[in-house]
Amino acid sequence: MKNPQDVFADYLSNKSLKMTPQRRLILDTFIKQNAHLSSEELYIKVKRRDKSVGQATVYRTLKLLNEAGLIEPLDFADGVTRYELSYGETHHDHLICEQCGQNIEILDTMIEKRQEELAQEHGFALLRHKMYLYGYCKDCRSKKK
Template sequence: MSDQEGRFREYLGAKGLRITPERQAVLTAVLGIQGHFTADQLYLRLERKNPRASRATVYRTLEHLVGSGLVDKVDLGGQQAFYENFYGREHHDHLICLGCGEIIEFTSRAIEELQDSVCREHQFEARSHSHKILGHCRKCH
């Protein structure tokens, strides 16, 4: 059992939720994806597998995965939500290429600090943030 699976079971158990074949299948599929993915891509991947999971279950499970911290939900600006594996990773933000759709991740300690001071100024207690920069990548100038 992977660390991730252990963590997921722990999370479910702590909430009185059940470990079902469908939930395991979703987790396994998620772990097999590199980079950003949509709920629908995940669903399509599961369709051929056994056990499979319905669209509803994919969405429901994704929520639990986000809740357990294994997956991060990122709003990349389109109409659909994106997800990514988050286990053992740091928070990061995104540069999104309007030309080819490439997604480049970045982190900036300095920006985060400035962000914190903006919040202090407004006596605002930050819970999360999303910072995305749209433009053109090196290849698409």
């Protein structure tokens, strides 16, 4: 499997775009974080390393990284789009606390199998899916009592 930098460089080349130092910095910074980042959070981290990188460059690069299949947007129902690395990663779903925003990544083979069965029962060929489960974490539930 190719590394993300090579995948991105190939994607850009196919679009007649260049792998600029700013794009490489944004990708490398994103990968090193290993977290769910908003564009604003990524911008702050990139800006610490290179003050010349603008916020619009970060936005455009995130769009390109998504189109290249390297990252995907996440919606935790708080009005902020976050991104996570998807290339080379195992699919997972998310448990999200609506009180504190805690996010737990989960992978359950029974749920995955059942989703595939449901798709097949309805004549669908699954390409991808996202599942977000919203509720209250243990700590927030205990604070409410």
